[in-house]
Amino acid sequence: MPEYNIIGKSVQRIDGPRKVSGEAQYAADLDIPGALCLKVLRSKVAHALLQGIDTREALKVPGVVGIFTHVDIPGINSYGIIVKDQPALTNRVRFKGDAIALVAAEDEASANKALRLIKVSLQDLSPIYDIREAMREDAPAIHETGNILSVYKVKKGDVESAFKQADVVIPGSYTTQRVEHCYIETEAGVAYMDNDMLVIKAGTQNPHYDRRDVARVLGLAMNKLRIIQTTTGGGFGGKLDISVQCFLGLAALKLGRPVKIAYDRQESFVATGKRHPFFIDYITAANREGKLLAVKVRIVGDTGAYASYGPATLLRAAVHATGPYEVPNVDIEAFCVYTNNPFSGAMRGFGTPQMAFACESQLDLVAQAVNISPLEIRRRNIFQKGSLTATQQKLDVSVGIGKTLEAAWEKALQVMPGLGDENK
Amino acid sequence: MAQFHLEMKVNGKPIALDIDPGLRLLDVLRDILHLTGTKEGCGEGECGACSVILDDELVDSCLILAPQAHGRGVITIEGLALNGELDPYQQAFLEVGAVQCGYCTPGMILAARVLLNHNPKPSKQDIAKAISGNLCRCTGYAKIVQGIEIAASLKETKAGVSRA
Amino acid sequence: MKKRGYGIANMWYGIGNTANPNPSGAFVDFLDDGTAIVLTGCADIGQGSSTVLAQIAAETLGICVEDVVIVSADTEVTPDAGASSASRQTYVSGNAVRLAAENVRNQVIAIAAELLNIPTETVSLSQGEIWNSDKSSGMSIKEIINKCRSKGILTLGHGSYNPVTTELDPETGQGIPYATYAFATQVSEIEVDTETGIVEVKQIVAAHDVGTAINPQNVEGQIEGGCAMGIGYALLEEVILKDGEIQNPGMSTYLIPTALDVPEIHTIIIEESEISGPYGAKGVGEPALVPTAAAIANAVADALGIRMYELPLTPEKIIAAIKNRKEVEAI
């Protein structure tokens, strides 16, 4: 182990002093004199075609400076980190919360008043909230590509014959819930023109991606758009997607005036991505010594109205489905499926907390079936140096699972007196 | 709408303003006085990011109308550091790594200050209770609790320095 | 009646995007007064990446961390560092910053070797000085950079890094999705009230292999925060929909853990050095959360002797499961 001067030292955070003093400026703290207030009109229905928007009454509200809809998008009206399927302002509603119109006004009260006066006529489409229904062949398609957005497979060996040879075969079906990131700072930002450069300042996890998609939506050259990340009050995956950026850019560009937007907590809930709810069917096979022989896993993830990070989440879930264990035979399929629910995207763990719940529950059930302890079944199956993963990747260096298992157990025995009793 | 003549002390300074009485204390602090260290997180008194000290007690500034603070004293995070020097609470938070995204930090530090004013030697449980109205999504609270413990000991050693 | 249970869960987590390029770039400008500016696209969203990148730059340049300024996440001046996601910034952007800093360091070393008339292999930078093997040369880094400037050489470095992965076969998924993996084990102790269905997490032990911990306090902070979020995931949190509409869009109805709901978390950092990582580092952001709910669910099953298949483990579900078992047993 080389000796370092700074690596391995708990130096104080370089952003700390400004955060403890209250000086750190988060997006909503930015004060730009003369900035217009932006508000978004969001759909209250889940699935519909937009037939018309009448903004005439709303535009008469004193203080209202501009109202924008899908027809005002100068570039390509779609974005998304993986699949460009989400419109900035939509003409087809796919979930309760989809953005339909953007109001810019001198103050918040006028903007809110205008929101109430915008008349939207919609042709209802039948909504699909149930993922199994969405997967049916005759289900109405939420996007042109069909409702099954992606299927990922990880296969090796021969699972069926392993099941026949196994001493125990244990099935389990697991369900996980939709979760909100709930960072304490909600989405916010400001935008203004700096000569011919459009500048957007916002809380974000990925300014360079923002630049790519905002430039696309606004029809701007990428070098005419500057995204500056403001001090960001948590993300956890929820600030990877575009939220306020296109709205800010559109209004600043169209009106030539500085603009500001801040979601309240409710809008933050309604308008941004969630952790994917998963339905997991998991079958584990092992021999009587508790050595894993095979797993067969089917994962269905509800990505809601838009892809966001859904495909990446399901792919990662498939790749990690075995847990950190040697399993010679695997048959894993993961489906990322559209519904008319609020969209799901990236959240801390990207599909793996869901899989850990299923996989680790299964492991305890197998241990019980072959009458060994939860610790022992893990000891017998964890990756070692040289192990092959489900994708046949050989793990050569830095395989610390053996050490974490032993260290955690040793510490647990010390601090949890009750643990020793039952595992002796 | 009739304006309300609001007089209060903010961080020791007398303030007199004619305001719309529907403004929350939070709105006056942030939008009129530009004290943006006080954050809005939920708008319903759950997260505590907007906590300020009102006459020695911790309150959510999103839960009261500014006129309710009329004639009273308000301390915000900006009122803690003196001449640019951080106070013991702020120092302790930095030392133990109690700050991550920092959005809950001003409220947490003010909660710590109120606690230590009432109870100079709090137990871990006392601290957890005192910050139970301040939600943090980053830290898991452990280092915040530790920071407050350290602030308590710093305060004790620098009893004269404390401006509490 | 209150019943105690213990649960264990492991996890692994591939660092970086899955089987997809996810490069990161960085620039380093080493200035005449011995301070440095690092330009990186990496967004610090509270996890502490700017501090970690400053440490990596300072270590590589042989200066103290206070002499490094990080300019981050501004598309006009910083290179693309990809997303602050996939627990990748310490590993990927850390490598980019390390490479950029090494780039500059090598320039400084070359000039120093020339001036001191010693082989470059024995020259190193540390504590603001030029070292010849294990002895200080008495010459400061500042002096060398000044020399560079007077010769018309700017000490600028750039670096970029993309984790080594392969595509996955579309039918079998075979391939190398990630360059490296973080690992962890968590053990939880819980108490469940068989009448109120309330689960109280009493303690969590969390051992995480993060490779080299560049900043141990930050690593602990990530683990503690991850465990708290995992407790919420296991027991409290659920966005409830009715016909596609969120029924609890607020913090008074969508409940995350308070300071009183998070127990003592015993963190253990395991440093299984990763050869391709910056100074051996991997990552920790997401892994911190991944096994927590699984360990709690296993502990609840241990306490009750009933396996729960649906998250979150609400009091209602626990009571229903206990009743259900009683009915089954009665038959």
Added chain:
Amino acid sequence: MPDLSEYYQPQSLTTALELLAKSGGKLRPLAGGTDIVPAMSKGELKADGLVDLSKLPDIQRISVDGNEVKIGSLTTFTQIETSPLIRAKASLLAEAAAAVGSPQIRNLGTIGGNIANASPAADTVTALVTLDAKARLDSLKGSRRVLVSELLCGAGKTNIHPQEIITEINFKIPPPGSKTGFIKLGRRKALAIARMNLAIIFNVKEERISFARVGLGAVGPNPRRYVVLENSLLGQTPSEVLIEKFAIEAECEVTRVLGSRPSAVYKCEAVKGIARDLLTKLFLDSGQGVV
């Protein structure tokens, strides 16, 4: 931002009452504001104007008058929680106040506001109905005292007239030697709305329970006393068997009240847990909660 056309901050009760009387129901009294302010900001509640009671003198006091405790209606939860008098004479009320929300909310929220808000789960209201507390309501026409339990008439509903202000809450100190306690069942340990709450007062004479009061909240539309449960304690000797019997009685009562409501399955079971916890504490901890 709450849209207000009128805002008053009277310095005397008479002025406040005059304002309310004149407004013909348009003005609303504002106590701590913890419920009204966010509801108005979110547009869930509309009020043309407010009469802010925060500057009224003398309605933030806790005092004893003979065998009666009097609490000014604007007394905050924190003041109640930390009042030596309440802790000594009616510890269940201090415990209930301590169970409300968070420190910030307890510093602002008031006992009068908690009654007027009429939430089915209001923590201090469960304690107050168990104490048979009365509220004093003042208006220009005079004042009246009403049992808190009679003032409440459904979730979010009260019999308070628009011109009236709750000015005081009073209750008789439980008989000497009484034990009292409060327990709350919430989804988390702070900032939780009660799934259920339970308050108990009892007195033991010659080894038998001679006096008993039991209040439950978040079962029906308002917290109230449950005489059946009180009777199940009366005349009995505190024991583990009695705890068991009481828990089962509580289950029966909650089952009867909730019928086939979706929450019934859970609450019927859970009430046994909180009943057992609270009674165990009160029976076993000899010093606990003795008045």
